[in-house]
Amino acid sequence: MSILYDGNAWGNGNVNGSGAFSVGGFGGWGPGSHSIVGNYAGDENYTSASGSTTYIIGQGETVTQITNSTPTPQRTVP
Amino acid sequence: MVSAGGTYQSLLNNGTGIASFGTAFTYGVTPNLIADFNGDGNLDYADFGTNTVYGLAGKGNSTFATAKSVSVSPVPGPSGGTIGDFYNNGRPAIAVTTGLSPSYVEIFPMLKTTPPVAVACSPNPTTFGDSSTTCTAQTTAEQPAI
Numbered sequence: 001m002s003i004l005y006d007g008n009a010w011g012n013g014n015v016n017g018s019g020a021f022s023v024g025g026f027g028g029w030g031p032g033s034h035s036i037v038g039n040y041a042g043d044e045n046y047t048s049a050s051g052s053t054t055y056i057i058g059q060g061e062t063v064t065q066i067t068n069s070t071p072t073p074q075r076t077v078p
Numbered sequence: 079m080v081s082a083g084g085t086y087q088s089l090l091n092n093g094t095g096i097a098s099f100g101t102a103f104t105y106g107v108t109p110n111l112i113a114d115f116n117g118d119g120n121l122d123y124a125d126f127g128t129n130t131v132y133g134l135a136g137k138g139n140s141t142f143a144t145a146k147s148v149s150v151s152p153v154p155g156p157s158g159g160t161i162g163d164f165y166n167n168g169r170p171a172i173a174v175t176t177g178l179s180p181s182y183v184e185i186f187p188m189l190k191t192t193p194p195v196a197v198a199c200s201p202n203p204t205t206f207g208d209s210s211t212t213c214t215a216q217t218t219a220e221q222p223a224i
Contacts (some may be wrong), residue, residue, distance in 0.1 A: 001215050003197070010213070019219060024212035038197040038215025044165060045117075045187055045218040051195030057215070 004037045004074075005029065015040075031059045113170040116189040124172060124188045128153030129145050129151070131174060133188035145160040150174055150184055 001021035002012035021038070034055045041058030042048035109125040120138035124131060129150050134142035148155050159174040164185045172188050175181040201215040 001217070003213055003215050005213075015217065015219075016217070020214050020216040022212055026105040036197050036199055036213050038189045038195045038213075038217075040215070040217045040219060042190070042191060042196050043168065043219070045169060045190060046217075047192045047221075049192050049195045049217065051196040051197045051215065053199060053213075055211075057200045 001020075001041070002039045004035075004039070006034050007037075029057055063068050111159060111161055111172060111188075115170055115172075115187060116191045117169055118191070123187055126156040126159065126161075126174070131156055131159065131172060131186075131188065136188050146189060148186055148188070150176060152176065152178065152182060154178065191219075193217045 001013050003010045003021070003023045006029070011021075013021055013059045033048070034057065035052060037050055037051050037052040039050045041047060090224055112148060113124075114120060114136075115122040115124065115133060116135055118135070120136040122136045123134045126132070127147075129162055130147045131150060132145045132147050133143045136142055154177040156174040157177040159172050163169065164171045164173055164189070168188065168196055169210050171185055171204045173183055173185045195217045197213060197215045199211060201211070
């Protein structure tokens with residue numbers, strides 16, 4: 001079984017006893033919709049087959065940090 | 079299954095001993111291989127043509143899906159065949175012999191099943207992907223014993 005994201009290879013290997021193959025580790029994808037495709041190569045009993053899903057990554061919250069700066073002492077003219 | 083002049087027709091038993099005719103079709107020359115080749119519970123049909131074995135998946139209602147074919151190599155083509163569990167997986171396969179001398183035997187499943195493949199990712203939906211994101215592809219295809 002191989003898994004692709006957005007048409008790029010992500011991982012491949014043998015399925016386990018339940019017929020599943022997993023791949024983990026975030027690939028640094030940007031926000032938006034990403035296509036995840038699983039390709040089964042087939043064997044002597046089964047044809048090749050594939051399935052897919054869409055994985056949606058939302059835009060992360062924007063954090064604005066405001067830092068107070070120490071005011072420079074001003075010289076006051078009497 | 080009955081044949082006449084290369085045209086084959088299934089006879090349906092309606093439970094009263096009176097048979098009605100199913101859809102007629104023409105394939106190959108030797109109508110003698112009937113089994114559930116693709117494991118869907120319906121009987122399928124296979125026979126021989128020139129260098130080719132044809133397989134028609136039965137739909138369980140006296141009709142068949144479009145024929146699939148497997149080329150037999152080396153030529154000349156199949157001169158006979160039989161059904162058996164040659165892969166020792168509980169499913170019927172076909173062994174064919176050619177007209178070569180000595181004869182060449184080829185074994186293959188006649189009709190392969192296309193398994194569904196489901197893909198899911200977690201966490202899903204996500205607001206922001208991270209290193210914990212995992213995607214799993216799952217198929218119902220038979221898996222070798224571990």
